[in-house]
Amino acid sequence: MNIKTHRIALASLLSLALAGCANLQTKPEDAVAQRATARWQALIKGDMDTAYKFSTPGYRAVIDVNGFKGRTGILGKWLDAQVYKVECDQPDRCKVVLRLEFSTLIPGKSKLRMDTRLDETWLLEDGQWWIFLQV
Numbered sequence: 001m002n003i004k005t006h007r008i009a010l011a012s013l014l015s016l017a018l019a020g021c022a023n024l025q026t027k028p029e030d031a032v033a034q035r036a037t038a039r040w041q042a043l044i045k046g047d048m049d050t051a052y053k054f055s056t057p058g059y060r061a062v063i064d065v066n067g068f069k070g071r072t073g074i075l076g077k078w079l080d081a082q083v084y085k086v087e088c089d090q091p092d093r094c095k096v097v098l099r100l101e102f103s104t105l106i107p108g109k110s111k112l113r114m115d116t117r118l119d120e121t122w123l124l125e126d127g128q129w130w131i132f133l134q135v
Contacts (some may be wrong), residue, residue, distance in 0.1 A: 032096060051072070052065045054123060063135060076104045076114075081098050093124070096122055
């Protein structure tokens, strides 16, 4: 095998290896759906410390975990959350649509299960997706 043939073979192998790595990368929509699902699993479990860690670094710089806990409670109990759709309209911003199921804490109606649509915005910062929450 001469040097030219060797270089062509090496370049071909390198191209195949890089193509394989590109296929292993997660699409933004998939990464955001995974993060949103993990965040809602923490909220449903009542693990507010973990749910807080999905907030943008800017939010966490202004609102501590206790402030987050005070802002996040509802008059009910979260039962389930399913990501319905993720649309990334910019390379660093995605909109998530969730179906959220919950029960109320209204006396005599606590077994009433309800669901609603919930929209979230997720931002890419420093290579990670974070939920955007108003301060």
